[in-house]
Amino acid sequence: MRLKSFELAPQDIASVDVDALHALSLGVEWPHRPSDWDALRSLGHGIVALDAIGRVFGSAMWFPHGEDCATIGMVITTPRVQAHGGGRWMMDRLLEECGDRRLILNSTRAAYRLYVSLGFELQATVYQCQGYATPWAASVPGLAEDVEAIAPAGIGEVEALDAAAFGAARPRLMAHLAETAEIRGLRRDGRLVGYGMRRAFGRGCVIGPVVAESEEDAVKLVAALLVGLDGQFVRLDTRQPSGVLRTFLEAAGLRLFDTTKTLTRGAPLPPVEPGRPGIYGLAAHALS
Numbered sequence: 239m240r241l242k243s244f245e246l247a248p249q250d251i252a253s254v255d256v257d258a259l260h261a262l263s264l265g266v267e268w269p270h271r272p273s274d275w276d277a278l279r280s281l282g283h284g285i286v287a288l289d290a291i292g293r294v295f296g297s298a299m300w301f302p303h304g305e306d307c308a309t310i311g312m313v314i315t316t317p318r319v320q321a322h323g324g325g326r327w328m329m330d331r332l333l334e335e336c337g338d339r340r341l342i343l344n345s346t347r348a349a350y351r352l353y354v355s356l357g358f359e360l361q362a363t364v365y366q367c368q369g370y371a372t373p374w375a376a377s378v379p380g381l382a383e384d385v386e387a388i389a390p391a392g393i394g395e396v397e398a399l400d401a402a403a404f405g406a407a408r409p410r411l412m413a414h415l416a417e418t419a420e421i422r423g424l425r426r427d428g429r430l431v432g433y434g435m436r437r438a439f440g441r442g443c444v445i446g447p448v449v450a451e452s453e454e455d456a457v458k459l460v461a462a463l464l465v466g467l468d469g470q471f472v473r474l475d476t477r478q479p480s481g482v483l484r485t486f487l488e489a490a491g492l493r494l495f496d497t498t499k500t501l502t503r504g505a506p507l508p509p510v511e512p513g514r515p516g517i518y519g520l521a522a523h524a525l526s
């Protein structure tokens with residue numbers, strides 16, 4: 239493909255130097271560290287657009303979740319060649335690789351028209367909440383009282399609850415997070431009814447996924463995960479437009495920074511309703 243004066247060819251994203259990918263995401267002001275790219279590459283597949291001397295002009299990735307579902311992310315065209323067809327060219331290739339899986343992605347404003355033209359449909363707004371965690375969050379007496387730590391060996395139970403909320407099993411992601419994230423759980427009558435995770439990402443720490451049967455339970459899990467993070471940069475992405483979780487996040491120093499839109503192709507997003515497992519915090523933009 240020709241973009242302005244550059245002749246570009248697709249190549250497997252696994253084959254390029256992580257520093258080139260890091261430079262690409264920095265160029266569009268994304269916070270990913272090289273280790274975040276490596277984690278994503280270990281979880282999915284993708285392509286890069288390379289010129290004749292191996293410079294990276296674009297990227298696009300997909301992440302299988304079981305046999306019939308995938309998420310799409312890390313879709314970037316370097317600014318100097320944007321709006322010349324590169325994004326569409328990479329997405330066409332990616333969609334071919336995804337086959338007939340149902341697809342979920344979180345779209346920035348810049349990418350929205352592209353995805354809609356490829357058959358994706360709007361499902362929800364994602365609220366990216368972030369900031370320096372305030373000591374207030376951890377000092378509300380009793381808020382995180384019932385929350386327990388879950389060891390990596392307990393990931394099986396977490397995975398089952400996650401699948402009920404997400405609408406598909408995410409075994410690869412769960413196995414990865416079992417090794418890299420702190421996990422907290424909430425139990426009622428011996429049954430796991432909620433879980434939350436936190437891990438290093440970008441400028442600091444990300445809290446997600448958070449799965450619960452109510453906003454109140456989600457608040458307890460997030461409060462437990464904020465313990466020890468006072469003064470640190472923390473991010474949580476949620477589809478809750480308002481309510482007790484958003485109020486709590488705001489008070490804990492995690493203010494609305496930006497929004498994206500969740501789009502799907504092939505099936506709607508499972509609803510988040512009280513009384514059944516729902517996604518209150520995203521794993522990551524690329525992983526939903």
Ligand SMILES: CC(C)(COP(=O)(O)OP(=O)(O)OC[C@H]1O[C@@H](n2cnc3c(N)ncnc32)[C@H](O)[C@@H]1OP(=O)(O)O)[C@@H](O)C(=O)NCCC(=O)NCCS
Binds near residue numbers: 319
């Ligand atoms: C979104 C992005 C990948 C699009 O890449 P691109 O190479 O510019 O895309 P294309 O040239 O193939 O354009 C695809 C469509 O998007 C439209 N588009 C491109 N840039 C746009 C922008 N900044 N705002 C609105 N629409 C835009 C184009 O007009 C085109 O629509 P059309 O075919 O109906 O005319 C690129 O702008 C980018 O990397 N942005 C920063 C990172 C980002 O937001 N990534 C998306 C993550 S979900």
